[in-house]
Amino acid sequence: MKIGLVGAGFIGCVHLDAYTKIPEAQVVGVADVRFENAVAAAETSGSTAYRSYEELVAGEDVDVVDICLPTIFHREVALKAAREGKYVILEKPIARSLEDAEVILEAFSDNPERLFVGHVVRFFPEYARLKNLIDEGALGEVGVIRTSRKSPFLSGWNDWYADWRSSGGPIVDLLIHDFDFLRWSFGEVERVYARNALGRQYGRLDYALVTLRFASGAIAHVEGHWGYPAPFCYAVEVAGSRALVTIDSTRYSPLMVLVADGDGEDGSESPERQVGKSPYQSELEHFLACARTGQEPAVSGEDACEALRIGLAAAQSAASGKPVNLR
Helix, strand or coil: CEEEEECCCHHHHHHHHHHCCCCCCEEEEEECCCHHHHHHHHHHHCCEEECCHHHHHHHCCCCEEEECCCHHHHHHHHHHHHHCCCEEEEECCCCCCHHHHHHHHHHCCCCHHHEEEECHHHHCHHHHHHHHHHHHCCCCCEEEEEEEEEECCCCCHHHHHHCHHHHCHHHHHCCHHHHHHHHHHHCCEEEEEEEECCCCCCCCCEEEEEEEEECCCCEEEEEEEECCCCCCEEEEEEEECCEEEEEECCCCCCEEEEEECCCCCEEEECCCCCCCCCHHHHHHHHHHHHHHHCCCCCCCHHHHHHHHHHHHHHHHHHHHCCCEECC
16 A cells, blocks of 8 residues: 655654555655655655645555644644545544544544554553453453553654643643553543643653543553653553553563462463564554455544543643543
8 A cells, every 4th residue: 555654753753664564555755844854754765755745645646644743733634634535544642632533533434444543552562462351351350550651751843742732741642542541441431630740840841640430440540751761661550359460661571460369379470572563563554454454443533532532631630630520
């Protein structure tokens, strides 16, 4: 399939690298307003550089548009691609507002399989293994979940991450990964409470702690940090009535299962880290396969919209100091 990449920043180049490992993917053009970035990215893929989406689709026969732009531009380019009948890969979050997200969903309502939102955590091997354990009932009744996602402060076009009105800060841009995975695994969220450091700290730093209460009764504590003075890392702990599962990206074997046997003794399972294929390659392979076959993508537009709804509710709670009920 012929792919046009729009946005040659960090995540765009991650996607581009993944495409080089997918035989059926042919990147034919890369567009970026920072033309030097488009040129550099195009050289690595043997494609042509363009200054805009419009120039790219005018110059190339494109099947798939991969949008890796700042969140505030998702609606504009996604709607143009929808009108032109393109398949669209849209980086998370789907949009900066629920209104924009719903407009995007409406644009693809006749062909929802043409839209794929890149919630890549679902494609991390250790997260996929955790989801299987939950679905199999291996953990029993889950009561408490803790997640942590920490990153150095990000840089990008016009320093857009530093403008929370554009990025939504770590709650909307970073923790959206956990909101999607947790909703996928444990069902709908009823209530959100959050606190963050926005406006309380100087410099390029923000920290957030979000508490989610699920309809099932489970409680999740979700931590996010921008400005972390160390490499990016993530962790998960899921406590069930039968077992405790932990994920820690800083360990060689990131996933560990601790179970209690009939005598009350603890046993453990510690799978080896899977190496080779990146989660980004896995998610892009999945979407391209869906585009070829008409299969429904693992991440629906509605899923992406609901993850955003949780993130925006958390941002609202952090600003007001009060919990927000979603249902």
